Amino acid sequence: MGARYVGAAVARVEDPRYLRGEARYVDDIKLPGLLHAAFLRSPHAHARFRGVDTARAAAMPGVVRVFTFADLEPFLKPLPVFGAPPPGLAERIRFTIRPTVQYALGPGIARYAGEIVAMVVADSRARAEDAAEALEVEWEPLPAVVEMVAAARPESPRLYPDWPDNVAVGFTHAIGDADAAFGAADVVLEERFRIQRYVGMPIEPRGVVAAFDRRDGTLTTWNSTQVPHFVQQGLATALGLPPGRIRVVAPDVGGGFGTKAAGYPEDALIPIAALALGRPVKWSEDRREHMMAAAHARHQVHEIALAARRDGVILAVRDHIWLDLGAYSGWGIVLPYNTVAHLLGPYRIRNLQVEVAAVVTNKTPSAPYRGAGRPETVFAMDRAVDCLARRIGLDPAEIRRRNYLGADELPWDLGMPYRDGNPLVYDSGDFRSALEAALAAAGYAEFRGAQKRLRERGIYQGIGISGYVEGTGIGPFEGATVRLDLAGRVSVATGAASAGQGHETTFAQVAADALGVPLDWVTVVGGDTAAVAFGVGTFASRSAVNAGSSVHEAATAVRAKLVRAAARLLEAAPEDLTIEDGRVSVRGAPGSAVALAQVIQASLPTFARAGVAAPDFEATACHHVPTVTWASAVHVVRLQVDPETGVVTLLRYVVAHDCGKVINPRIVDGQVHGGVAQGIGGALYEELVYDEHGQLLTGSLMDYLVPTAMEVPPIETVHLEYPSPRNPLGVKGLGEGGAISPPAAIANAIEDALEPWGVRVTETPVSPARLLALIGSRRTA
Amino acid sequence: MTRVIRVRVNDQAHERQVEVRRTLADFLREDLDLTGTHLGCEHGVCGACTVLLEGEPVRACLLLAVQADGARVTTVEGLAAGGRLHPLQEAFRAHHALQCGYCTPGILLTAAAFLAEHPRPAREQIREMLAGTLCRCTGYQFIVDAVAAAAQAMSP
Numbered sequence: 001m002g003a004r005y006v007g008a009a010v011a012r013v014e015d016p017r018y019l020r021g022e023a024r025y026v027d028d029i030k031l032p033g034l035l036h037a038a039f040l041r042s043p044h045a046h047a048r049f050r051g052v053d054t055a056r057a058a059a060m061p062g063v064v065r066v067f068t069f070a071d072l073e074p075f076l077k078p079l080p081v082f083g084a085p086p087p088g089l090a091e092r093i094r095f096t097i098r099p100t101v102q103y104a105l106g107p108g109i110a111r112y113a114g115e116i117v118a119m120v121v122a123d124s125r126a127r128a129e130d131a132a133e134a135l136e137v138e139w140e141p142l143p144a145v146v147e148m149v150a151a152a153r154p155e156s157p158r159l160y161p162d163w164p165d166n167v168a169v170g171f172t173h174a175i176g177d178a179d180a181a182f183g184a185a186d187v188v189l190e191e192r193f194r195i196q197r198y199v200g201m202p203i204e205p206r207g208v209v210a211a212f213d214r215r216d217g218t219l220t221t222w223n224s225t226q227v228p229h230f231v232q233q234g235l236a237t238a239l240g241l242p243p244g245r246i247r248v249v250a251p252d253v254g255g256g257f258g259t260k261a262a263g264y265p266e267d268a269l270i271p272i273a274a275l276a277l278g279r280p281v282k283w284s285e286d287r288r289e290h291m292m293a294a295a296h297a298r299h300q301v302h303e304i305a306l307a308a309r310r311d312g313v314i315l316a317v318r319d320h321i322w323l324d325l326g327a328y329s330g331w332g333i334v335l336p337y338n339t340v341a342h343l344l345g346p347y348r349i350r351n352l353q354v355e356v357a358a359v360v361t362n363k364t365p366s367a368p369y370r371g372a373g374r375p376e377t378v379f380a381m382d383r384a385v386d387c388l389a390r391r392i393g394l395d396p397a398e399i400r401r402r403n404y405l406g407a408d409e410l411p412w413d414l415g416m417p418y419r420d421g422n423p424l425v426y427d428s429g430d431f432r433s434a435l436e437a438a439l440a441a442a443g444y445a446e447f448r449g450a451q452k453r454l455r456e457r458g459i460y461q462g463i464g465i466s467g468y469v470e471g472t473g474i475g476p477f478e479g480a481t482v483r484l485d486l487a488g489r490v491s492v493a494t495g496a497a498s499a500g501q502g503h504e505t506t507f508a509q510v511a512a513d514a515l516g517v518p519l520d521w522v523t524v525v526g527g528d529t530a531a532v533a534f535g536v537g538t539f540a541s542r543s544a545v546n547a548g549s550s551v552h553e554a555a556t557a558v559r560a561k562l563v564r565a566a567a568r569l570l571e572a573a574p575e576d577l578t579i580e581d582g583r584v585s586v587r588g589a590p591g592s593a594v595a596l597a598q599v600i601q602a603s604l605p606t607f608a609r610a611g612v613a614a615p616d617f618e619a620t621a622c623h624h625v626p627t628v629t630w631a632s633a634v635h636v637v638r639l640q641v642d643p644e645t646g647v648v649t650l651l652r653y654v655v656a657h658d659c660g661k662v663i664n665p666r667i668v669d670g671q672v673h674g675g676v677a678q679g680i681g682g683a684l685y686e687e688l689v690y691d692e693h694g695q696l697l698t699g700s701l702m703d704y705l706v707p708t709a710m711e712v713p714p715i716e717t718v719h720l721e722y723p724s725p726r727n728p729l730g731v732k733g734l735g736e737g738g739a740i741s742p743p744a745a746i747a748n749a750i751e752d753a754l755e756p757w758g759v760r761v762t763e764t765p766v767s768p769a770r771l772l773a774l775i776g777s778r779r780t781a
Numbered sequence: 782m783t784r785v786i787r788v789r790v791n792d793q794a795h796e797r798q799v800e801v802r803r804t805l806a807d808f809l810r811e812d813l814d815l816t817g818t819h820l821g822c823e824h825g826v827c828g829a830c831t832v833l834l835e836g837e838p839v840r841a842c843l844l845l846a847v848q849a850d851g852a853r854v855t856t857v858e859g860l861a862a863g864g865r866l867h868p869l870q871e872a873f874r875a876h877h878a879l880q881c882g883y884c885t886p887g888i889l890l891t892a893a894a895f896l897a898e899h900p901r902p903a904r905e906q907i908r909e910m911l912a913g914t915l916c917r918c919t920g921y922q923f924i925v926d927a928v929a930a931a932a933q934a935m936s937p
Binding site: 011012015016017018019020021022023024025027028030126200201202203204205252253254255257284286287499500501502666667669670673674675676677678700701702706708709710712714715738 | 800802810814815816817818819820821822823824826827829856857858860861866870873874875877879880881882883884885886889907908909911912913914915916917918919920921922923924925
């Protein structure tokens with residue numbers, strides 16, 4: 001088996017349909033008799049409501065049915081929750097976990113502005129929206145709990161009156177002896193950092209279509225989701241149907257970034273409406289709904305302290321962390337523990353003490369978003385390290401050289417479990433090489449000279465560094481089925497739905513190499529539960545590792561079946577056979593070659609003879625991935641700050657990264673670029689702002705600023721390939737990485753640029769207004 | 782309230798009765814089945830729904846179908862002439878200028894109109910042109926590369 005395609009920058013096979021406008025997203029699906037749903041959503045952040053008066057709405061033209069909690073009660077099961085601590089973690093850390101119960105449609109109480117109160121189904125979307133406006137609700141507003149640090153205090157009003165406070169997930173954790181290390185330190189650096197609410201904001205909003213077929217009792221639902229098998233399981237529970245009667249299809253999905261990996265009320269409500277009405281129903285989320293009702297992310301506060309020696313060697317970290325979960329806690333330990341597990345990153349630190357409070361507030365529920373705790377924790381750590389460097393007069397590059405783990409120190413055991421309960425051990429990589437590669441590519445040393453000269457001319461440029469080590473490819477598995485047809489053409493089905501990541505190309509590369517067939521013989525289907533029985537989904541930088549390994553394993557098994565059949569046909573020993581370019585031959589005897597089609601067809605019985613082998617050229621694999629594999633990167637950014645306007649202009653951005661073996665370098669570059677662009681948004685522009693009543697003030701794309709082509713600078717990538725020892729392909733996860741370091745690197749560079757003013761950047765986004773305030777306060781000081 | 786409109790879309794004439802409140806985007810998608818025009822925000826910011834009206838890029842979510850009465854409209858489905866990909870489409874594939882593809886039709890049409898006026902654009906001009914459309918996947922760099930390459934390929 002040669003690696004003919006893996007590692008090559010092949011053009012994406014899925015592109016032509018997108019370019020011709022022939023892709024099919026959920027909103028493009030039309031069915032005979034299709035009805036349209038619209039929702040009445042709570043205008044209050046926290047309020048009880050008594051009864052929904054549906055009379056006027058129900059009588060409006062085109063309205064088919066209005067659904068309230070009372071109409072749907074038998075169908076409404078609590079939405080699925082994730083993130084219970086697995087064995088290995090639960091016995092090491094004592095978590096306080098208070099589960100919240102969320103219904104698809106609220107029973108008499110709304111806990112965030114945007115929560116669904118009623119659903120209207122009509123013969124057009126416009127008429128459904130008209131009728132939703134005509135619903136009348138009697139509201140009784142309750143105090144809104146908005147700011148998480150205040151919300152965590154016992155005296156705060158509570159979302160859930162039977163809880164002692166608003167903390168849904170709390171724990172403390174320690175490794176080593178932080179108290180002793182702080183006692184012995186020459187320098188103690190303490191700082192408070194705030195990371196704002198921001199989120200994936202895919203350009204395609206969410207959407208659901210559902211149709212029930214009375215003939216065979218099957219429900220089919222098309223959903224703009226990253227996790228079709230999760231949606232299937234949720235529906236099986238809600239509807240009491242066996243999973244096999246529920247087909248979930250994620251067709252073309254217009255970006256996900258984690259936003260579409262959560263379980264949502266609409267996932268259940270649209271199928272329920274289709275079942276109740278016996279007609280297909282569609283809901284297409286509009287942008288305003290998306291901003292108030294699709295999951296939010298990121299908001300954290302860190303009160304972090306570093307203990308260090310005079311020479312910059314860091315001895316210990318203490319961190320008090322708050323996370324804002326919004327109104328419901330659907331993800332358990334996932335975000336809080338991710339945050340802790342990635343705090344130490346590439347640094348050689350043996351002493352750690354953390355206290356964590358994940359807090360419920362009357363805001364849109366949050367969910368993992370591209371990085372899922374890592375951008376936040378890396379911001380706190382890498383900002384603190386830069387502050388420490390400034391305090392002791394060390395260059396930010398030098399303090400990292402003194403504290404980054406060396407390649408010879410790997411594998412590095414942090415002495416704590418990972419989120420999956422297995423020991424947290426960095427398996428491979430070279431963080432110092434990544435640092436030096438990124439610094440060299442960015443011209444760090446030369447820049448220091450230029451920076452001085454520019455400052456003399458009143459031009460303020462800065463350079464910033466941030467690095468991370470990321471647990472990627474979380475298991476436990478992904479399903480993949482590989483099947484050949486009569487002509488030897490290959491279909492690959494996996495539960496790893498694509499939302500633009502190029503799975504149809506990458507997994508075709510893996511399968512084509514494993515089988516020995518041309519790339520264009522392979523068709524990859526992701527995101528159809530009817531095509532592969534068991535699956536998990538695409539999130540957490542997991543698909544290359546999990547689905548890639550399963551595709552490889554299943555394709556290898558099919559290859560073995562082909563070789564067995566061909567050996568009979570050619571009367572040769574299986575071990576002497578080779579498959580190349582879709583033909584099987586005896587090694588060293590090219591004249592013996594037969595087409596795969598011939599091998600397959602010879603395996604089918606005819607009237608004249610039995611087949612040469614069992615006609616079984618199909619295999620399914622769920623490759624077991626017990627724990628993550630560790631990707632890493634160092635980002636370096638150069639930028640310019642205008643101290644008169646507060647505007648930050650990014651000049652260059654360098655990423656030196658290790659995602660293990662690269663399957664397709666073009667796709668990898670694209671993933672890095674996209675991640676960095678989102679990180680830039682988080683660093684400088686994007687924020688979901690709430691007022692003190694829990695009202696979202698940034699409810700449109702005019703208020704919530706997604707970076708454009710003018711804000712994203714040229715991005716240079718340096719690929720450092722340290723193959724993962726933890727899977728057969730040697731790959732590591734990649735999707736999230738780009739988004740992790742930009743906030744820290746950019747904030748570090750801004751402080752560097754403004755060194756003459758001595759400003760300290762403690763929160764993002766670093767908007768012109770925030771920056772001017774910082775500069776102004778230093779000018780008057 | 783409805784009105785009859787006549788529009789020429791991708792060189793094909795249509796006469797339809799439409800609700801006056803129907804947007805041009807919904808008209809193209811729902812009435813003509815041209816689902817290549819995508820809706821990302823429905824308030825004129827993201828640019829995914831951009832089509833050409835008499836050769837000029839417009840946001841189909843901000844126009845009513847009745848405003849296109851008597852006009853010539855080009856959507857992404859009309860870009861590939863005679864089944865062959867437009868040089869921009871070729872360049873987008875060669876340069877990996879798309880990921881999820883949702884913003885792609887709007888960008889292709891905006892870029893097509895731009896290249897008609899600026900056959901030899903500087904990279905900075907390309908970025909300015911792209912700034913009217915949001916892409917959440919690519920970070921724009923490969924889109925800039927693709928538009929530059931298409932300009933090269935299309936220049937006589």
